[in-house]
Amino acid sequence: MNASHHSKLGSKTASFLLTASLAVTLLFPAAAGAERADGAQAQSAIVRLTETGIIDGKTAGMSPADAPITRGQAAILISRALKLDIPADGSGFADVSADDPAAGAVNALKQHGIMKGGTRGFMPGEALTSEQMASLFVRAFALSDNGIQARYTDQAAIASYHQADAVRLKQHFIVEGTAFEPKHKVTYGEFALALYRAAGLDVRDPDVIPLEDFIRQPAQLGFQVSPDGKRMAFMMPWNNRLNVFVKTFGEQEAVRVTNATERNIAGFAWENDSKLIYAMDDGGNENFRIFSINTDGTGNKDLTPYVNTTAMLIDPLEEKKDEILVGLNKRDPRIFDVYRINTETGAAQMVAENPGNITGWLTDHDGKIRVAVSSDGNVSSLLYRETEDKPFQPLLTTELGDTFVPVMFTYDNKQLYAVSNIGRDKTAIVQYDPASKQTVSTIFEHADVDVTSFIPSKKQQKIVAALYETEKVHYQFFDPDTKKLYETIAGKVPGKDIILQSMNEQGRVMFLAYNDKSMGTYYFYDSGKDLLEKIADTAPWIDENKMADMKPITFESRDGLTIHGYLTLPKGKDPKHLPLVVNPHGGPWARDSWGFNPEVQLLANRGYAVLQVNFRGSTGYGKQFLDAGNKQWGKAMQNDLTDGVQWLIKEGVADPDKVAIYGASYGGYAALAGLAFTPDLYAAGVSYVGPSNLFTLLDSLPPYWESERTKFYERMGDPVKDKALLEEVSPLFHADQIKAPLFVVQGANDPRVKQAESDQIVAALQKRGVEVPYMLKANEGHGFGNIENQLDFYRSLEKFLHRHLME
Numbered sequence: 007m008n009a010s011h012h013s014k015l016g017s018k019t020a021s022f023l024l025t026a027s028l029a030v031t032l033l034f035p036a037a038a039g040a041e042r043a044d045g046a047q048a049q050s051a052i053v054r055l056t057e058t059g060i061i062d063g064k065t066a067g068m069s070p071a072d073a074p075i076t077r078g079q080a081a082i083l084i085s086r087a088l089k090l091d092i093p094a095d096g097s098g099f100a101d102v103s104a105d106d107p108a109a110g111a112v113n114a115l116k117q118h119g120i121m122k123g124g125t126r127g128f129m130p131g132e133a134l135t136s137e138q139m140a141s142l143f144v145r146a147f148a149l150s151d152n153g154i155q156a157r158y159t160d161q162a163a164i165a166s167y168h169q170a171d172a173v174r175l176k177q178h179f180i181v182e183g184t185a186f187e188p189k190h191k192v193t194y195g196e197f198a199l200a201l202y203r204a205a206g207l208d209v210r211d212p213d214v215i216p217l218e219d220f221i222r223q224p225a226q227l228g229f230q231v232s233p234d235g236k237r238m239a240f241m242m243p244w245n246n247r248l249n250v251f252v253k254t255f256g257e258q259e260a261v262r263v264t265n266a267t268e269r270n271i272a273g274f275a276w277e278n279d280s281k282l283i284y285a286m287d288d289g290g291n292e293n294f295r296i297f298s299i300n301t302d303g304t305g306n307k308d309l310t311p312y313v314n315t316t317a318m319l320i321d322p323l324e325e326k327k328d329e330i331l332v333g334l335n336k337r338d339p340r341i342f343d344v345y346r347i348n349t350e351t352g353a354a355q356m357v358a359e360n361p362g363n364i365t366g367w368l369t370d371h372d373g374k375i376r377v378a379v380s381s382d383g384n385v386s387s388l389l390y391r392e393t394e395d396k397p398f399q400p401l402l403t404t405e406l407g408d409t410f411v412p413v414m415f416t417y418d419n420k421q422l423y424a425v426s427n428i429g430r431d432k433t434a435i436v437q438y439d440p441a442s443k444q445t446v447s448t449i450f451e452h453a454d455v456d457v458t459s460f461i462p463s464k465k466q467q468k469i470v471a472a473l474y475e476t477e478k479v480h481y482q483f484f485d486p487d488t489k490k491l492y493e494t495i496a497g498k499v500p501g502k503d504i505i506l507q508s509m510n511e512q513g514r515v516m517f518l519a520y521n522d523k524s525m526g527t528y529y530f531y532d533s534g535k536d537l538l539e540k541i542a543d544t545a546p547w548i549d550e551n552k553m554a555d556m557k558p559i560t561f562e563s564r565d566g567l568t569i570h571g572y573l574t575l576p577k578g579k580d581p582k583h584l585p586l587v588v589n590p591h592g593g594p595w596a597r598d599s600w601g602f603n604p605e606v607q608l609l610a611n612r613g614y615a616v617l618q619v620n621f622r623g624s625t626g627y628g629k630q631f632l633d634a635g636n637k638q639w640g641k642a643m644q645n646d647l648t649d650g651v652q653w654l655i656k657e658g659v660a661d662p663d664k665v666a667i668y669g670a671s672y673g674g675y676a677a678l679a680g681l682a683f684t685p686d687l688y689a690a691g692v693s694y695v696g697p698s699n700l701f702t703l704l705d706s707l708p709p710y711w712e713s714e715r716t717k718f719y720e721r722m723g724d725p726v727k728d729k730a731l732l733e734e735v736s737p738l739f740h741a742d743q744i745k746a747p748l749f750v751v752q753g754a755n756d757p758r759v760k761q762a763e764s765d766q767i768v769a770a771l772q773k774r775g776v777e778v779p780y781m782l783k784a785n786e787g788h789g790f791g792n793i794e795n796q797l798d799f800y801r802s803l804e805k806f807l808h809r810h811l812m813e
Contacts, residue, residue: 045071047813048195051202058207060086061198071195078108078130080139080197081121084146085111087205093117101127120145137168137188139197143204144171149178152798155768155780158186179203179805184777208813209612209804219547220608221800223248223270223793226542229516229528231508233324234279237301239263240542241271246793250274250284252301263303270791275319277349278327283309285317290787291755292316292708296332298349309347309354312336316710320344321369331357331369338362339709344375357394364389365713368412370419377412377422383716388412390440401443402428406720407629409433413460417467421446423460431628432456435472450474450482456626463488465511475626477558477570478503478600491515495531498538502527503601516541523553525602548602552577554610556600561653563622567634569646570627571619572598573654574610584615585664585811586654588680588688590647592671594635595721597624605800612804613812615659621646623721637723639700640679640735647676648684664811668692668803670789671759674751678737678767681744690810692803694751695759695788698767699738701725708757741770749779749806751799753786779806 048071055061060083085092092110099116101123102109108130115121120142121128134142143149149171156176158164164172164186172186192200202208210216223243230239236255241248244262248270253260264271264284272294274284280301285294296317299306310317310332320331328350333342344358344367358367358375365386368377378389378398384406389398404410411425422440427433434451438444450457450472461471463485470485471492483489495517496504502519505526509515513533520526525548528541554577563569575581587609591598598618606616620627621643623635635643647667654660667680667688674696681691697703704718704725711718719725723732733739748771752764761782768778781802783795790796 045195048193048199050813051199051207052195054202054207055083055087055198060201071198072193074133074191075194075197076131077128077134077138078102078106078112079194080134080142080192081108081111081115081130083197083201084120084142085114087201088118088146090114090118099123099128099130102130106130115146133191134197135188136186136190136192137164137172139192139200140171140175141168143200144174147204149174149204152177152802153781153783153795154802155782159184160186160188164188175200179802179809203805209808215549215552215611217608217800217804218797220604220611221793221796222545222547224525224544225546226528227544228274229507229541230274230276231510231516232276232279235510235514236279238541239274239276239282239301241274247271250282250299252282261302263299263301264306265303268785275322277322277330281305281328281349283319283322283330283349285319287787289755289785290753290789290791292757292787294318296330296347307349307352309349309352310334314339316342318342320367320375321373323373326373329373331373331375333367335710340712342367342710363713368414370415371417372419376415376419379412381713383714383718384720386410401440404428406717407633409629410438412438414462417464423449423462423469425456425458427456427629431630433458433628435460435469449484452482454627456628457482458626461488461506463509475597475599479505491533494533494536495529498531499527499529518544520601521550522556522600522602523550523607524548525604552611553602553607556603556606558600561650563642563646563649565642565645567622567631567646569619569621569650571617571650572600573618573659574603574606574616575659576610576613576615579613581615581659583661584659585613585807586617586651586660586666587614587807587811588617588619588647588651588665588667588669590619590621590667590669590673590676591624592669592673593625594621594623594639594643594672595625595632597626608800608804609807612808614807615654617650617654619647619650636721637728637731639675639722640683640737644676644679644683647680648687651687664689666690666692666807666811668694668807669696670694671696674759675737678744678748679735681746681748682737682740683743685743685745688746690747690749690807692749692751692806693764693767694799695753695756695764696750697759697763698736699763700732700736702762702766703759706760706762738766738770741767742774744771744776747806747810749781749802751781752783753788753790754782754784755787758788 093113098113102112112121112128154177156173226240226242228241237252239250239252242251245267247266249262249264249266250271251260251262269286272285274282277283281298283296283298285296287294293316295308295310297308315334315336318333320333323329328348330347332345332347334345335342337343341360343356343360345354346357347354363380364378365381366379367375370376374394376391380387387403388401390401391398409427412422414423422438424436424438425433426436433456435449435457436445437447439446452474455474455476457472457474459473460469463470470488472482474480499519502521505518507516515531518526518528525545527543530539554574556572556574559573560568560570597620609616623643651665655662665688667677669677674693677691677693678696678698680688750764750768752761754761768780771778786795790799
């Protein structure tokens with residue numbers, strides 16, 4: 007049970023972008039040496055290069071696949087791949103005559119800084135070596151360091167000016183194995199395969215959508231209207247980072263307010279009509295700070311300038327200019343005290359000291375702290391006081407599995423609206439009276455799923471709708487006028503679902519219209535004038551007609567539970583014997599939802615079926631379903647994923663030999679568990695910030711999660727009492743069973759799943775002589791937030807999956 011509050015600061019932008027983000031090599035024996043193209047791979051590459059006109063069979067392409075390629079022939083092929091104009095003024099090298107077939111290409115590459123010659127000249131007729139090819143490709147295709155840890159056993163034998171380039175080849179899937187063999191004479195087939203991969207032809211068929219259209223910052227998002235209704239703030243990319251902009255209604259140009267260059271702004275809110283507050287962390291460490299800034303970009307002030315401290319907004323105090331309530335764990339990293347901060351001066355005053363067990367605070371409509379929640383992780387208590395000068399008194403106590411989350415006070419500040427499952431399996435919206443310590447009414451409950459939230463109306467002083475999620479999000483209206491307004495809006499954007507963002511007393515509504523093929527469009531609707539006004543498309547470059555359907559599915563687990571999820575199939579392909587990517591969600595106490603998911607659409611566009619499973623232990627399906635996941639990491643929770651795969655194989659949808667598992671956080675754990683505990687099921691796996699050792703995971707929980715420790719012990723396992731269980735389900739202790747190719751991805755600043763979790767599994771496999779591609783980003787945390795790192799991740803992911811499921 008945790009106190010909730012109506013915070014205006016949004017969730018981490020990274021999650022929106024990727025509600026959610028790789029490059030790799032095969033698992034390869036240490037003694038195997040550098041990868042050499044086999045005949046089938048080389049021939050496939052030659053065919054594709056011929057189709058694109060890079061190989062013409064005349065000036066290049068006549069050599070047998072196993073014959074060495076010359077430097078001149080390599081120049082011709084690279085210049086064609088890059089579509090360079092051939093200069094008319096010779097070769098640029100004394101040893102390359104003007105009538106040499108390679109002269110024009112050599113000169114073109116020299117002018118672009120790609121070809122270099124030593125004191126002996128260019129030597130166009132000499133065989134190209136592995137180290138020379140590495141430098142050619144790195145310069146030609148701008149192969150930068152993507153964070154994959156790579157080194158060769160014969161690194162010292164590589165010429166110093168080629169060493170970094172040789173590593174880049176390994177990072178970008180050109181060379182595999184642990185020995186590079188720098189002086190090896192590259193064959194024509196090897197060069198063709200390398201060129202094919204360096205140019206991205208392996209994953210970029212003419213009909214596929216560019217990866218950069220999926221993994222891209224939104225054009226605009228997060229619109230919020232100022233309290234006086236005269237201006238609108240939103241986030242938009244600037245210098246490759248999401249920053250806050252403000253636009254006055256009636257004017258065309260927006261003013262950029264913030265100047266973030268290292269990280270995206272994580273969220274923002276209006277403090278008053280002329281000031282905003284926003285949040286940022288440092289390199290993904292989740293030590294968020296809150297800043298205030300004027301709407302013209304002046305007066306930027308760090309309101310929480312404390313080292314190793316996390317700030318969370320308790321209440322923006324809409325009725326009090328220049329004041330906010332903020333929770334800070336600066337006194338004790340395990341708990342949050344509440345401070346009243348003056349956003350003009352920065353002065354901070356503690357107004358509620360945490361005695362050591364408070365996990366949440368709630369204010370009334372006057373900004374007074376009247377409710378607190380205490381918890382040891384299992385047993386939680388709701389605490390209440392009439393006024394701030396009185397001590398808190400307990401109202402009710404709940405056990406693990408029971409939920410009572412106070413969301414807001416009734417408008418007379420006397421009772422509470424809460425989300426509760428006390429006395430029932432599914433959470434419902436209830437009204438609770440602190441005076442009588444009783445639930446006085448159940449406002450709405452649903453037989454099949456949890457009711458998650460509601461819409462209050464300040465004008466009507468009541469709740470006008472509740473929200474619940476089955477296969478999609480649905481509204482249950484209690485007010486006929488609000489219902490009519492929603493139905494009118496929905497009728498104006500057919501084929502879209504609606505998220506109501508805000509409604510003012512004049513009947514002006516801001517909403518987001520979206521579906522599974524569109525990230526969404528923001529609109530204003532003026533009910534008085536019946537006027538619909540488009541604000542902005544979140545991702546205008548996405549063509550809905552080319553996106554795939556995300557279809558809700560159900561199947562039965564081996565022990566008889568009904569499991570829900572989503573299946574996305576490649577558009578226009580016969581859904582038979584498809585390569586399948588299982589994509590388990592993080593949490594694990596969360597769920598997948600219907601809507602536009604850029605990474606799912608990317609995978610579907612590349613020809614994969616994508617299975618998302620709300621396995622037992624997921625939220626939204628009631629207490630019993632959530633509790634069914636207790637101490638079932640790697641067991642029944644993993645079986646639900648396995649059963650989903652077997653169901654799709656039985657239905658003929660999935661090719662049993664081409665199944666991969668990829669997930670982040672708990673999903674990364676599930677990927678490791680899948681490869682370790684069902685090694686014959688998966689052809690490849692990707693663990694993105696996934697824990698490998700549940701002992702070290704529990705031992706390194708962030709300090710401010712300490713109050714939840716016993717809950718982790720109950721839901722995962724106690725490291726002392728359940729030592730055998732945790733050993734049994736920690737993939738690290740079963741690394742010897744992993745035989746499918748594995749790709750590991752990690753942020754160095756991750757405070758939840760620390761770098762050691764990835765280091766351990768990589769080291770365990772390397773100890774067996776297995777090469778594990780390992781992408782480590784020094785400036786990221788629990789999931790990559792910076793767009794350049796996201797692009798590295800997904801470029802590598804598509805190559806890795808293609809390598810092991812398509813080739």
